[in-house]
Amino acid sequence: MVDIESRRLVRQWAGNRCEYCRLPEDLSDVPFHVEHIVARQHQGSDELSNLALACDRCNLYKGPNLASREGGQTVDLFHPRQHAWEEHSKFSSAKIIGVSSTGAATVRRLNMNAPRRVAIRQMVLECGESL
Ligand SMILES: [Zn+2]
Known part of the structure; x- marks a missing residue:
């Protein structure tokens, strides 16, 4: 069970944004x-190094997956505590583009x-918020 303090810290580190797609939680x-x-189910712990803030869509699509099959190869998915988002993904207007094999696999898998x-991200941009 993840305690309240750990949940608070994860939200704080994430800046209240999904750590996969960057959607602000308050929107x-x-x-x-x-x-x-x-x-x-894969022996993941409740340690902070194994916790991330995720929107319901990213969490649903990610499920228990740690990797994806891409072009016949197994590619690790983005790990918010081990990878820098900008090294694997970028925004092209409201779309997210994978700029590494990990980023591309994560964009597809999630x-x-x-x-x-x-469309939601487009509305965020039109409201003057950053992604
Ligand atoms: Zn998300």
Whole structure:
């Protein structure tokens, strides 16, 4: 069980944004999840180094996955505590583009450019918020 202080720290570190798609939590209808990067079913711990803030969509699509199959190869997914987001992904307007194999695999696996998700990010940009 993740304690309240750990949840608070994860939210603070994440700047109240999804650590995968960067959506601000206060612009979401659904509270974000403090998720286990390595799922409990894969012996992931409740340590801070294994926790990340994720929107409901990213958390749903990621599930317990740590990797994806891309072009016949296994590619690690983005790990918010071990990777820098900017080294793996970038924004192109409201779309998220993977700039590494890990970034590209994560964008696909987490379905980050589903039309509704892009539309939400577009609204965020039109409201003058940054992503
Ligand atoms: Zn997200």
